[in-house]
Amino acid sequence: xxxxxxxxxxxxxxxxxxxxxxxxxxxxxxxxxxxxxxxxxxxxxxxxxxxxxxxxxxxxxxxxxxxxxxxxxxxxxxxxxxxxxxxxxxxxxxxxxxxxxxxxxxxxxxxxxxxxxxxxx
Ligand SMILES: [Zn+2]
Numbered sequence: 001x002x003x004x005x006x007x008x009x010x011x012x013x014x015x016x017x018x019x020x021x022x023x024x025x026x027x028x029x030x031x032x033x034x035x036x037x038x039x040x041x042x043x044x045x046x047x048x049x050x051x052x053x054x055x056x057x058x059x060x061x062x063x064x065x066x067x068x069x070x071x072x073x074x075x076x077x078x079x080x081x082x083x084x085x086x087x088x089x090x091x092x093x094x095x096x097x098x099x100x101x102x103x104x105x106x107x108x109x110x111x112x113x114x115x116x117x118x119x120x121x
Contacts (some may be wrong), residue, residue, distance in 0.1 A: 006018070008033055012037075049096050062079075063078060075106065076095070
C-alpha cells in the first residue's frame with residue numbers, strides 16, 4: 001500500500017485527480033490505486049460486471065428481475081445476492097451474469113443505492 005498522496009489520470013475522461021492516503025483507507029475494498037476519477041468510477045461497474053435497476057422482486061418467492069443496461073430482463077434469485085435482503089423496484093444494483101440451463105441469471109448481486117424516495121406532498 002502506498003503511503004503518499006498520488007496524482008492519477010482517469011482512464012476514461014483523462015482528468016488528473018488526487019488520490020490521498022485518506023481515500024485509500026476509506027476505500028478498503030479496493031486497495032489498489034483507482035483507474036478512474038470519482039465521477040467516472042461512480043458510472044462504471046467493476047470489471048466483468050454490469051449495472052441495472054431492479055424491475056420487480058418478490059420477497060416471499062425470493063426472486064425477481066433486473067433490467068439490464070441493454071434493456072433486457074435478467075433473472076435474479078435471493079441465493080445469489082450479496083447482503084441486500086429485500087430489493088425493491090428501482091433499486092440500483094451491480095451484478096455478474098452467469099449462463100445457466102434456463103438462460104442468463106444474475107450472480108453476486110450487490111445493492112448500490114435505493115430508489116430515490118418520492119417527494120412528499
Ligand atoms: Zn474520469
